[in-house]
């Protein structure tokens with residue numbers, strides 16, 4: 021039997037989960053179905069700083085805590101195409117399609133991996149899922165080499181150097197679905213960032229962007245469920261709700277989701293090594 025796995029979602033979590041699965045189950049028939057792929061996913065505009073941010077229920081013993089630390093930058097717009105190429109090398113395929121339910125793909129699959137970010141609100145459905153709107157601008161300021169974040173209410177801002185640009189932010193507006201740029205947010209970001217770092221005053225703005233962080237009350241959901249479609253019980257692994265730190269957490273969550281998938285395969289179809 022060739023095991024048919026559908027991963028729903030083409031963001032960092034969907035592609036990470038697809039790759040983690042293919043590394044464990046190279047012979048499975050894997051398809052990633054998503055209405056968007058890079059460069060149009062949430063991560064493509066993310067600053068890419070590794071750190072726990074805006075995700076509820078993060079256990080203290082699993083994070084770095086404190087105010088000064090060394091970390092890394094990982095820009096999804098650069099690494100997502102590489103991860104997708106790796107999934108393809110393993111024989112995985114990609115289909116651009118918007119789903120109105122998980123059942124749509126479950127009817128022709130043996131296992132569904134749900135990595136649909138905010139889409140999980142309707143697809144699961146899960147009322148705990150909500151957007152947290154983030155507006156940012158990207159500027160040319162090659163002299164900025166250190167991350168800076170001020171989390172106080174009155175002067176909230178962050179300045180995060182990427183490889184060839186610097187990300188200035190930002191906003192965190194819960195339950196705000198607007199994807200358009202807001203001129204008032206632009207003004208606030210610019211004022212707070214340039215007051216914190218006056219050398220930015222004359223830098224060139226190259227891009228502005230709005231993204232919706234896929235938050236979830238209660239935090240990230242990596243767990244399993246079963247759906248009943250066309251007289252078949254189909255196992256589902258959920259991996260969504262990564263809020264403001266999905267770039268930081270995606271590989272760990274992808275590996276956890278893949279390991280839950282292996283347990284389900286064993287339970288429903290027998291030993292994964294024989295598939």
Ligand SMILES: Cc1cc2nc3c(=O)[nH]c(=O)nc-3n(C[C@H](O)[C@H](O)[C@H](O)COP(=O)(O)OP(=O)(O)OC[C@H]3O[C@@H](n4cnc5c(N)ncnc54)[C@H](O)[C@@H]3O)c2cc1C
Pocket residue numbers: 028029030031032033034053054055056057061062063064065066067068069070071117118119120135136137138139140143153154155156189190230231232233234260261262263264265266267268269
């Ligand atoms: C301004 C901003 C800055 C950020 N900065 C950082 C940072 O510095 N560090 C960090 O760790 N994180 C950061 N984040 C958070 C990070 O970008 C997200 O947590 C992460 O990208 C979420 O990835 P995901 O794959 O779960 O969701 P998404 O990238 O949103 O992917 C969900 C996928 O599901 C697909 N989908 C949804 N519904 C359907 C449907 N009905 N049918 C088919 N497909 C569907 C979508 O097309 C998409 O491909 C930032 C976010 C924002 C907005």
